[in-house]
Amino acid sequence: MKRRSFFNLILGFCTTAVSAIVGLPVLSVFFDPARKQTVRRGDKPHEFEAVESLPIDIPRKREIIQKGTDAWDRSDPKPVGAVWLVRRKGNTVDAFSVACPHLGCATGFNSEKNVFFCPCHDSAFSLEDGKTIFGPAPRGLDPLPVKIEEGKILVTFKKFIQGITSRKEA
Amino acid sequence: MRLRDWLNNRTGYRKLLDHLLNEPVLGGARWAYIFGSALAILFCIQILTGIVLAFYYSPSTKEAWGSVYYLDQEILLGWFVRGLHHYSSSAIILLLVTHLFQVFLYGAYRPPRELTWWSGILMLFVTLAFSLTGYLLPWDQKGFWATSVVASIAGTFPVIGHFLRTTLQGGNDFGNLTLTRFFGFHVFLLPAFLTSLFLFHLFLFRRNGVTPHWKRDTNELHKKTEPFWPKQIIYDIIFATALVFVLSLFVIVQHGAPLDAPADPSSSYLARPEWYFRWLFELLKIVPGKWEGPAVLGFCLFTFFFLAALPLVEKSPVPSFKNRRVHLVVAFGIAGLISWLTLSSFIADWNDKGVALQEKQAQTETAKALQLAKGGIPPGGALDLYLNDSYETGKRLFMEHCKNCHKAGGEEEGEGSAPDLTNFMTHEWVKGLIADPTDPKYFGKTKITGMDPTDVPDEDLDALTDYVLSLGGLAPHSKRGETLFEDSGCHTCHPRGNEEASDGPTLDQYGSKTWMYRVIKNPDHPLLYGEQNEMPAFDGKLLDSQIDDLINYIFNKKSLVVSEQL
Incomplete structure (x- = not known):
C-alpha cells in the first residue's frame, strides 16, 4: 500500500x-x-350540561378542560381545546371539534348564514353535518364521539391531523 | 470533477484547502503538538451536544430538573449525549492543563507568541466559567449546593464581593433568575466569547507556527520541515479519535452524567464541587474564616498574573530549564499546590464515614426522585414530587401518629409497646403472630390477651398462615389451612365472615385494605380488639386518603408511583 x-x-x-x-x-x-406521544391527554369523556339546557340547532361553543402530561410535566386541569355542541330534534347531540380541518384555526359560527366558518381562509361548514360547503378545507369539521348519560352530554375530545382528507388522530 | 471545478471557480476552496493542509510544520510533525487540535475537536463536540441539549432544557427552577430527567430517561440516547457533554468538560480541563504545560515547557509563550499565550490563558478561565455555569443547570442537589458555595465565595471577595455575587446569581438569592442567567452565560455569552478567542488563537498559531524544542538545531529543523498534511494531521486525528473512544466508553460505564435529586434548599446535602474545583474547596478549609475571600482571590490573581507576565518577564536567550529555574519552580509550585489540595480533599472524604453515609442517603434520595418522576413532574415543580408521593405522606403521618407505639421498619422509629409492623402482613410476620401472639414483637407489651401460642408443627403453621392470609386476599386459598383452622378451634374465637362478635378479633378480609380501615378507624370495635384495645381510634381524625397513604407506608410500597388517571 x-x-x-x-x-x-x-x-x-x-x-x-x-x-x-x-x-x-x-x-x-x-x-x-418525532416518533413520540409527547403531549398526552386523557381519553375520559368530558361531561357537559344537560341536553335540555341547549337550544335546538343552535351551536354552543364549550371549553375542554383536562388534565394531561406534556413531556416531563403532569398538569392540573387546564383548557386543551374547544368543541361545538349542537342539540338536534329528538334530543340527540352532535359534537364537532372547533379546530378547522384545513390548518387548525378556531372556527366561528355565522348566525345569519347559519354556517360554521373559518376566519382564516374562509372555509364554511354545514350546520347539519359539518361538511365543507365552501373554501379550501379538505374535509368537514371533525365529529367527536358523544354519549348521553342521565341526561348529561359526554364528549370524548380528540385532536386530528389538519390539512388532509382523511381523519387521523394527531 | 466538473462539480468540483464549478465549486472551486466560485469559492476558491482548493486554495484554502491547500493553505490549510500544506502549512509547513517547522522541524516536522511531533506528538507534542497534538493537544491543541484535540481541544478543538472536543470543543466542537461540546457545541454539537450542547445544541441538542438546549432542545430539551428548560431554564426555570420548576422545570429544569424535569427537563433533564426527561432527556436522560425518555429520549433515545439522551443519556449518552448529556453524558458526553458532561464528561467532555472534564476531559477539556485535563487537556487544557496538559496543553498549557506543553506550551510552557517548550517556551512557546515567548515573542512573537505572547498574544497566542494570553488568549490561551483567557480560554482556560472561560472554560472554567463554562464548567461552573453548566454545573448548576440541571438544578439538582449537586449542582445547586456546589454552585451556592461558589457564589458565597465570590461574595467574600473584598470590596467587590457583594456586587459580584448579586450580579452573578441575579439578585439576592438563588432562584429562577440565577438559572436564566447561568443559561444565558453558558449558552450564549461564553460560547461567543470562547469561539472568538479560539479563532484568534488559531489564526495566531497559523501565523507563527509551532515552537520546536529549543535544543534542536536550526539547520536540522529546516531540513525536517514538512507540511501539516499528512503526518501532523494523522498524529492529531489518531489522538483525538482515541480520546473520543475513551470518553464514550467512560460515558457508557458511568451510564451518562449524574442527575441527583431535585435541588432542595431545606435539605442537608453535602456540597462538593466538581473535581477540578476541589483544590479551591480544600483551600477554604485551610484558610481561617475572614481570610477566605482574600486568600482565594489572591491565589487566583497570583496564578493569573504569573501566567500573564511570563512572556514579559522571562527573557533568557534560550528557554532551557537551566535558564528558567525560578519560573519552573513557581509553575510547579502552583501545580503542586493545586494537586496536593485536590488530593487531600478527596483523601479526607474517603476517610470520613460521615461523608460515605451522606452520599448513601443522597443516592437513596436520587433513586426515589427518579422513580417518582416517572409519573410526571407535578405543576408545582420537581420538589413537589415528594409532597405528592403517597409513601412519603404516609411516612409523615406515621411519624406523627403511630411511631410512639409502633415500628414499621423505618430508621427513626422507637421501640414501642404496640406490635412491630416491620414486614407487616408478610407470610413470615403472620406466621410469627400465630406461633406466639404474646411475643413482645406482637401483642406481648399490650393489654390484649386471650390467645395462647399455637403449638403445631412448622408445616401446619405455614398452612394456617396461608389460610389466614387468603382471607384478606393476600395469599391463595389453602384447603389444608382451613381444615387445620377449624380442627384447632381457631374459629371459636375468630369470626371469618358476617358472624356474630366473638372473643377474638374478626379475620374477615384480614390484612386487606378494608380490614386496615376498620382497625385504624375503630380498633376498639367489638369485632376487633374491644375493651382490651389501647390504640386511639382515627375515625374522623384522618381522611380516607390519609389512611391510604398510611397503609402504603406500612406495607412498604416504596415503588408506588403516583400514576394519576388522566
Missing part, C-alpha cells in the same frame, strides 16, 4: 468513527420526539 493511501485510510477511519460516535446519538436525540 502506498503511504498516501494508507494515511487516507487512517484519516477516513478516524473521521468516520468520531462522526458516528458523536453524530448518531446527536441525531437520535434530535429526531426522537
Whole structure:
C-alpha cells in the first residue's frame, strides 16, 4: 500500500468513527420526539350540561378542560381545546371539534348564514353535518364521539391531523 | 470533477484547502503538538451536544430538573449525549492543563507568541466559567449546593464581593433568575466569547507556527520541515479519535452524567464541587474564616498574573530549564499546590464515614426522585414530587401518629409497646403472630390477651398462615389451612365472615385494605380488639386518603408511583 493511501485510510477511519460516535446519538436525540406521544391527554369523556339546557340547532361553543402530561410535566386541569355542541330534534347531540380541518384555526359560527366558518381562509361548514360547503378545507369539521348519560352530554375530545382528507388522530 | 471545478471557480476552496493542509510544520510533525487540535475537536463536540441539549432544557427552577430527567430517561440516547457533554468538560480541563504545560515547557509563550499565550490563558478561565455555569443547570442537589458555595465565595471577595455575587446569581438569592442567567452565560455569552478567542488563537498559531524544542538545531529543523498534511494531521486525528473512544466508553460505564435529586434548599446535602474545583474547596478549609475571600482571590490573581507576565518577564536567550529555574519552580509550585489540595480533599472524604453515609442517603434520595418522576413532574415543580408521593405522606403521618407505639421498619422509629409492623402482613410476620401472639414483637407489651401460642408443627403453621392470609386476599386459598383452622378451634374465637362478635378479633378480609380501615378507624370495635384495645381510634381524625397513604407506608410500597388517571 502506498503511504498516501494508507494515511487516507487512517484519516477516513478516524473521521468516520468520531462522526458516528458523536453524530448518531446527536441525531437520535434530535429526531426522537418525532416518533413520540409527547403531549398526552386523557381519553375520559368530558361531561357537559344537560341536553335540555341547549337550544335546538343552535351551536354552543364549550371549553375542554383536562388534565394531561406534556413531556416531563403532569398538569392540573387546564383548557386543551374547544368543541361545538349542537342539540338536534329528538334530543340527540352532535359534537364537532372547533379546530378547522384545513390548518387548525378556531372556527366561528355565522348566525345569519347559519354556517360554521373559518376566519382564516374562509372555509364554511354545514350546520347539519359539518361538511365543507365552501373554501379550501379538505374535509368537514371533525365529529367527536358523544354519549348521553342521565341526561348529561359526554364528549370524548380528540385532536386530528389538519390539512388532509382523511381523519387521523394527531 | 466538473462539480468540483464549478465549486472551486466560485469559492476558491482548493486554495484554502491547500493553505490549510500544506502549512509547513517547522522541524516536522511531533506528538507534542497534538493537544491543541484535540481541544478543538472536543470543543466542537461540546457545541454539537450542547445544541441538542438546549432542545430539551428548560431554564426555570420548576422545570429544569424535569427537563433533564426527561432527556436522560425518555429520549433515545439522551443519556449518552448529556453524558458526553458532561464528561467532555472534564476531559477539556485535563487537556487544557496538559496543553498549557506543553506550551510552557517548550517556551512557546515567548515573542512573537505572547498574544497566542494570553488568549490561551483567557480560554482556560472561560472554560472554567463554562464548567461552573453548566454545573448548576440541571438544578439538582449537586449542582445547586456546589454552585451556592461558589457564589458565597465570590461574595467574600473584598470590596467587590457583594456586587459580584448579586450580579452573578441575579439578585439576592438563588432562584429562577440565577438559572436564566447561568443559561444565558453558558449558552450564549461564553460560547461567543470562547469561539472568538479560539479563532484568534488559531489564526495566531497559523501565523507563527509551532515552537520546536529549543535544543534542536536550526539547520536540522529546516531540513525536517514538512507540511501539516499528512503526518501532523494523522498524529492529531489518531489522538483525538482515541480520546473520543475513551470518553464514550467512560460515558457508557458511568451510564451518562449524574442527575441527583431535585435541588432542595431545606435539605442537608453535602456540597462538593466538581473535581477540578476541589483544590479551591480544600483551600477554604485551610484558610481561617475572614481570610477566605482574600486568600482565594489572591491565589487566583497570583496564578493569573504569573501566567500573564511570563512572556514579559522571562527573557533568557534560550528557554532551557537551566535558564528558567525560578519560573519552573513557581509553575510547579502552583501545580503542586493545586494537586496536593485536590488530593487531600478527596483523601479526607474517603476517610470520613460521615461523608460515605451522606452520599448513601443522597443516592437513596436520587433513586426515589427518579422513580417518582416517572409519573410526571407535578405543576408545582420537581420538589413537589415528594409532597405528592403517597409513601412519603404516609411516612409523615406515621411519624406523627403511630411511631410512639409502633415500628414499621423505618430508621427513626422507637421501640414501642404496640406490635412491630416491620414486614407487616408478610407470610413470615403472620406466621410469627400465630406461633406466639404474646411475643413482645406482637401483642406481648399490650393489654390484649386471650390467645395462647399455637403449638403445631412448622408445616401446619405455614398452612394456617396461608389460610389466614387468603382471607384478606393476600395469599391463595389453602384447603389444608382451613381444615387445620377449624380442627384447632381457631374459629371459636375468630369470626371469618358476617358472624356474630366473638372473643377474638374478626379475620374477615384480614390484612386487606378494608380490614386496615376498620382497625385504624375503630380498633376498639367489638369485632376487633374491644375493651382490651389501647390504640386511639382515627375515625374522623384522618381522611380516607390519609389512611391510604398510611397503609402504603406500612406495607412498604416504596415503588408506588403516583400514576394519576388522566
